[in-house]
Amino acid sequence: MVKFGYTILYVEDVEKTITFYENAFGFSRKFITPENDYGELSTGETTISFASKNLASQNLPEGFIESSLEDKPFAIELGFITDDVGELVQKTTSLGAVLVTEPKQKPWGQIVAYVRDLNGFLIEICTAVHE
Numbered sequence: 024m025v026k027f028g029y030t031i032l033y034v035e036d037v038e039k040t041i042t043f044y045e046n047a048f049g050f051s052r053k054f055i056t057p058e059n060d061y062g063e064l065s066t067g068e069t070t071i072s073f074a075s076k077n078l079a080s081q082n083l084p085e086g087f088i089e090s091s092l093e094d095k096p097f098a099i100e101l102g103f104i105t106d107d108v109g110e111l112v113q114k115t116t117s118l119g120a121v122l123v124t125e126p127k128q129k130p131w132g133q134i135v136a137y138v139r140d141l142n143g144f145l146i147e148i149c150t151a152v153h154e
Contacts (some may be wrong), residue, residue, distance in 0.1 A: 029063065030101070033079040033087065034142045037062045040073050043141050047115045048103060049116035053059045054071060071101070075104070096145035100137070104151050111148050 034040045038059045044050050045064070053070065055062035060075040079087060085100070088096060105111045108126040115138050118120050123137035135149040 027069060029072045030070040031074050032142065032144055033076050033089065034073050035076060037073045037075050040141060043120075044071065047118050048111075057124065061123075090143040092139060092141075092143040094143065096123075096139060096143060100145040100147045102147040102149060104149055106150065108136050108148050108150060112136045112138060115146070115148070134140055 032040075036059075037055065041052055041055060041062045041064060045052060048066075050064040050066045050071070053063040053122050060078040061072065063070050063072045074082075076089060088097075093151050103111070106143060112122065119141050120138040123139055124135075126136040126148075127135050131152065133150050133152050135147060138146050138148065140146055
């Protein structure tokens with residue numbers, strides 16, 4: 024059996040990032056290491072985790088591409104579903120997220136917007152897709 028367990032984002036400041044996600048999306052902190060170099064959030068069935076760039080460097084001695092607001096976002100996104108996209112976009116940007124695209128209705132009826140978090144990671148804020 025295989026189960027998707029978590030996604031880890033490499034960030035400059037784990038504590039600051041976790042606090043942003045708690046305040047912006049209402050997720051709860053599972054734990055954070057005493058060194059503040061790794062932490063996890065409860066988001067439902069899947070965990071979002073954060074590791075400091077320093078810790079990531081120890082695990083990946085060949086290096087990695089760092090996310091930054093100064094560069095284009097990676098070709099990956101975190102998707103968060105809500106009933107009120109506009110309200111959540113406003114909340115996240117008031118807490119430091121950067122607006123990428125305003126909420127737009129897709130041809131299939133879903134409303135979708137994009138922001139980037141404090142570290143430059145792309146977040147889709149959307150309504151559920153109804154089949």
